Amino acid sequence: MRIASVRTHDIRFPTSRELDGSDAMNPDPDYSAAYAVLQADDGAEGHGFTFTIGRGNEVVRAALDALAPLIIGKPIDDLYQRLTHDSQIRWLGPEKGVMHLATAALVNAAWDLRAKRAGLPLWELLASLSPDEIVSLVDWRYLTDALTPAAARDLLSDSSDSRADRVSELKKHGYPAYTTSAGWLGYPDDKIERLARQAVADGFRMVKLKVGADLQDDVRRCALARTVLGPDVRIAVDANQRWSVPDAVAWMAALAEFDPWWIEEPTSPDDILGHAAIRRAVHPVRVATGEHIANRVVFKQLLQADAVDVVQLDACRVAGVNENIAVLLLAAAYRKPVCPHAGGVGLCEAVRHLSFFDYAAVSGSLDDRVIEYVDHLHEHFLDPALIAGGRYLAPTVPGFSTQMRPESLTRYAYPEGAAWQ
Amino acid sequence: MRIASVRTHDIRFPTSRELDGSDAMNPDPDYSAAYAVLQADDGAEGHGFTFTIGRGNEVVRAALDALAPLIIGKPIDDLYQRLTHDSQIRWLGPEKGVMHLATAALVNAAWDLRAKRAGLPLWELLASLSPDEIVSLVDWRYLTDALTPAAARDLLSDSSDSRADRVSELKKHGYPAYTTSAGWLGYPDDKIERLARQAVADGFRMVKLKVGADLQDDVRRCALARTVLGPDVRIAVDANQRWSVPDAVAWMAALAEFDPWWIEEPTSPDDILGHAAIRRAVHPVRVATGEHIANRVVFKQLLQADAVDVVQLDACRVAGVNENIAVLLLAAAYRKPVCPHAGGVGLCEAVRHLSFFDYAAVSGSLDDRVIEYVDHLHEHFLDPALIAGGRYLAPTVPGFSTQMRPESLTRYAYPEGAAWQ
Incomplete structure (x- = not known):
């Protein structure tokens, strides 16, 4: 299965009008989503988003558009690695802020697509994977001083x-x-x-x-x-x-x-x-x-x-x-x-x-x-x-x-x- | 002095053609700048940029465009605070990644403008400030367990x-x-x-x-x-x-x-x-x-x-x-x-x-x-x-x-x- 196209949306709800969601740091949020639709080459769709609170949601959408060329025409299975290991994009984080929020939306859309195809809610799809399969989904770089893949496999x-x-x-x-x-x-x-x-x-x-x-x-x-x-x-x-x-x-x-x-x-x-x-x-x-x-x-x-x-x-x-x-x-x-x-x-x-x-x-x-x-x-x-x-x-x-x-x-x-x- | 306008540029040099700048994580950088020009209400200009290595530079430029409305028409003196304390924008970091890179370009442009107006290279302008003035340039939130404004003043x-x-x-x-x-x-x-x-x-x-x-x-x-x-x-x-x-x-x-x-x-x-x-x-x-x-x-x-x-x-x-x-x-x-x-x-x-x-x-x-x-x-x-x-x-x-x-x-x-x- 390959990704044929990526559509993106800037979705905002005017929640600041009611003070719902107000806190000490975020007095007037407009709850928003930078939203992506992955379409596979057979026409199936996966939907994913990241959450923001208003202004700047258009920047996350621009990040979605910047990331899309890395995955279009490519298999869905290594999408997470493609998005987080691009050397030029990585400079903008690494793995944080706007680019990482956009990565979250695309990775989540890919899992929505996979789970729909499997005919299972995501949690049941994940719970059907073997310990080895689960371990293989993780990027272990920077983690092995705290947890190794072998120890994670044992735990699972x-x-x-x-x-x-x-x-x-x-x-x-x-x-x-x-x-x-x-x-x-x-x-x-x-x-x-x-x-x-x-x-x-x-x-x-x-x-x-x-x-x-x-x-x-x-x-x-x-x-x-x-x-x-x-x-x-x-x-x-x-x-x-x-x-x-x-x-x-x-x-x-x-x-x-x-x-x-x-x-x-x-x-x-x-x-x-x-x-x-x-x-x-x-x-x-x-x-x-x-x-x-x-x-x-x-x-x-x-x-x-x-x-x-x-x-x-x-x-x-x-x-x-x-x-x-x-x-x-x-x-x-x-x-x-x-x-x-x-x-x-x-x-x-x-x-x-x-x-x-x-x-x-x-x-x-x-x-x-x-x-x-x-x-x-x-x-x-x-x-x-x-x-x-x-x-x-x-x-x-x-x-x-x-x-x-x-x-x-x-x-x-x-x-x-x-x-x- | 108030900011009248912000112009932005996506500037890229095709350095990957020569392997200049190649390292173990960044094999093929195209050295780039997301570049901003602040124009004050009297026509004076300050130039600033942030550095990226190619792909995604357009996202940082989009961030510059998203931040510009926060400072246009406003005094130059509290520009740093305006850019880092906007509650909706802050959600996208806080203070990291694409939004923070763009903030750097704008803050630096403001200092370029100030130093030009003072007729001094920036380092001499900064070196002419009193300890109190220097201390007042810092956002002390999250720092005081390590260094207080009073201790910084003493040090200076x-x-x-x-x-x-x-x-x-x-x-x-x-x-x-x-x-x-x-x-x-x-x-x-x-x-x-x-x-x-x-x-x-x-x-x-x-x-x-x-x-x-x-x-x-x-x-x-x-x-x-x-x-x-x-x-x-x-x-x-x-x-x-x-x-x-x-x-x-x-x-x-x-x-x-x-x-x-x-x-x-x-x-x-x-x-x-x-x-x-x-x-x-x-x-x-x-x-x-x-x-x-x-x-x-x-x-x-x-x-x-x-x-x-x-x-x-x-x-x-x-x-x-x-x-x-x-x-x-x-x-x-x-x-x-x-x-x-x-x-x-x-x-x-x-x-x-x-x-x-x-x-x-x-x-x-x-x-x-x-x-x-x-x-x-x-x-x-x-x-x-x-x-x-x-x-x-x-x-x-x-x-x-x-x-x-x-x-x-x-x-x-x-x-x-x-x-x-």
């Missing part, structure tokens, strides 16, 4: 006999979720209270609040949430990179009385040593990060430095499915839970496949594992994420659930679509 | 009385250089031998060889260079990120007999802990990196982790002059020499200003400090770097030396220029 083989049981369990019971919908920074207190009560009624056992703009506000909001939720529902807090290391330590000391389960993105996503220092200081509060971690090399170091308790991979920030398999293997080797970042546009749809695969074939554990859920923009996808009783239901439609409805691709096309006129 | 104040002496000394004697022109991986042995002899005749006391593609070749080339150069001329080697950590350690053990001065870019530029491990293993050979370090947060950690001996800042990879001042201050605080990356297109022209400023006002030292020099493409600049006796002469023309000749901007415009027809 250890649990391969019981995979089928876990696949059945996932189909029956789904996978735990937590909700961020209650805690956006732009929401007034009464809305937070109402949404927190609703979250518990919906079966969620963890709620996340945005913090980091104003300490007095954060204390009030955390106190309110703890009162409404009681002592047994977990409250995660998320600073969206707002702090330097000393700020993070001081701010979390002031929030400790509300028993936060984790502090997410306390500082720069590039600051491995900073996360390690914060983690030592805020214990027993856990440190979580990942949605802005540029690539597997940084994830590797966060684990080597014992800098995180929770690995929050993102479906579209690193180079899609292939690089995320490296992250899942590293996290399993270091025995840290993966709790993916989701929300945005289509991230819930996509990333659930990775967590389902993780439980089925990699970590084999659900302990302290939850996938983020935000009730937002799902209606634009052909195979939207479904939640019941605070759990993601298992995806059943062939593919990676990354395909938007044709009418959404038209209406939210930027700047020419009707939503922007 | 300590040497401010003797600045004038060092400025005079620089004008008289220039700044030491080393050459990479002899050691490109694509060159045959007889060419390396001839160019190494020429380098010594030209007054250079250090020569750099590219390594990392084939160990037997590297041993032969290093032996040849050591024989030709004798024991007293330093030989640096540069692997351009080719190795994982265990490879780097093994490979350098095999090259140790040739007494390399430093090993440059032994592994991924994102791998702080990897550099620290390599440094411990290859001692007394020094570890150098920087040309691909994404931002000040990663430089900070390389210093905190004692992972490097030599800080190789690049004029256009981090966000231009402002962020490089943070890097100079961090390096001075940790007492590590800065030996900038140069070569490419215009990097020698630009980065010498930063080293001259470093000696005049920041580190106050020339010990083990050298600026890379590559004899390449200087003819396209209005104020080309000048070398005599193995030293950079002090720039004397007002500005940042970042302006290309108009005829070069026309001839090498991609894809429409005559050089590409």
Whole structure:
């Protein structure tokens, strides 16, 4: 199977009009997707995207157009390597920023195509691969001081006999979720209270609040949430990179009385040593990060430095499915839970496949594992994420659930679509 | 002074035709610049660029076009903050990859404009600022666990009385250089031998060889260079990120007999802990990196982790002059020499200003400090770097030396220029 063509789209939703998605670093996001459609030489299509929050989405689309010639006319099987090993393109990263976001969209589109062809939802396709096949999907350069291909193969083989049981369990019971919908920074207190009560009624056992703009506000909001939720529902807090290391330590000391389960993105996503220092200081509060971690090399170091308790991979920030398999293997080797970042546009749809695969074939554990859920923009996808009783239901439609409805691709096309006129 | 307009250019030189610039990771670079011209409301112009090696340069140009609306009509003084603190754009990094390369070009163009207006070469303009003014140019977010503004001010104040002496000394004697022109991986042995002899005749006391593609070749080339150069001329080697950590350690053990001065870019530029491990293993050979370090947060950690001996800042990879001042201050605080990356297109022209400023006002030292020099493409600049006796002469023309000749901007415009027809 070869790639015959690549179509690209700049899709934006005017979410800043409602303050949905507002946090301390991102006050007015317009949730967006740089979107790619791969067409194979037999006419089959794979859809993939990366998520951005508005301005600059056209630059990621330009990156998609710049990468397309590397893969058109070529087989689909080595697409990830072709995109990340081009020597001239590599200079623009390596493996980070705009080019890597675009790579994620193309790699994910290729997996959507493969899974559709296999007639399986992506997580089941991945869970059907042998340990050797899974190991071969990873680019091991820069990883072998922490994990070797042989050690990864052993790790996968250890649990391969019981995979089928876990696949059945996932189909029956789904996978735990937590909700961020209650805690956006732009929401007034009464809305937070109402949404927190609703979250518990919906079966969620963890709620996340945005913090980091104003300490007095954060204390009030955390106190309110703890009162409404009681002592047994977990409250995660998320600073969206707002702090330097000393700020993070001081701010979390002031929030400790509300028993936060984790502090997410306390500082720069590039600051491995900073996360390690914060983690030592805020214990027993856990440190979580990942949605802005540029690539597997940084994830590797966060684990080597014992800098995180929770690995929050993102479906579209690193180079899609292939690089995320490296992250899942590293996290399993270091025995840290993966709790993916989701929300945005289509991230819930996509990333659930990775967590389902993780439980089925990699970590084999659900302990302290939850996938983020935000009730937002799902209606634009052909195979939207479904939640019941605070759990993601298992995806059943062939593919990676990354395909938007044709009418959404038209209406939210930027700047020419009707939503922007 | 406000910005009235931003013009952008995609400039590429077909250097891959000659194997100049070939190394283990970049076999066929077409040295390129994403180039910006800021016009102030009084008509004055500042020119700046970032360096790439070909494919994807159009994406950086698209990033310049995406950033321009953030600064048009706005004062020039807070341009750096406007470009790096836009919440939607920030999602695409933060502060890394294509958007950050484009930010570098714009920030550098602003400094070219300021220095021209002041009637001073940039290094002298910077060396005329007070410690407080210099400190105010830095974005201190994410740095204060390693260096505070107050400590930076103290560091600058300590040497401010003797600045004038060092400025005079620089004008008289220039700044030491080393050459990479002899050691490109694509060159045959007889060419390396001839160019190494020429380098010594030209007054250079250090020569750099590219390594990392084939160990037997590297041993032969290093032996040849050591024989030709004798024991007293330093030989640096540069692997351009080719190795994982265990490879780097093994490979350098095999090259140790040739007494390399430093090993440059032994592994991924994102791998702080990897550099620290390599440094411990290859001692007394020094570890150098920087040309691909994404931002000040990663430089900070390389210093905190004692992972490097030599800080190789690049004029256009981090966000231009402002962020490089943070890097100079961090390096001075940790007492590590800065030996900038140069070569490419215009990097020698630009980065010498930063080293001259470093000696005049920041580190106050020339010990083990050298600026890379590559004899390449200087003819396209209005104020080309000048070398005599193995030293950079002090720039004397007002500005940042970042302006290309108009005829070069026309001839090498991609894809429409005559050089590409």
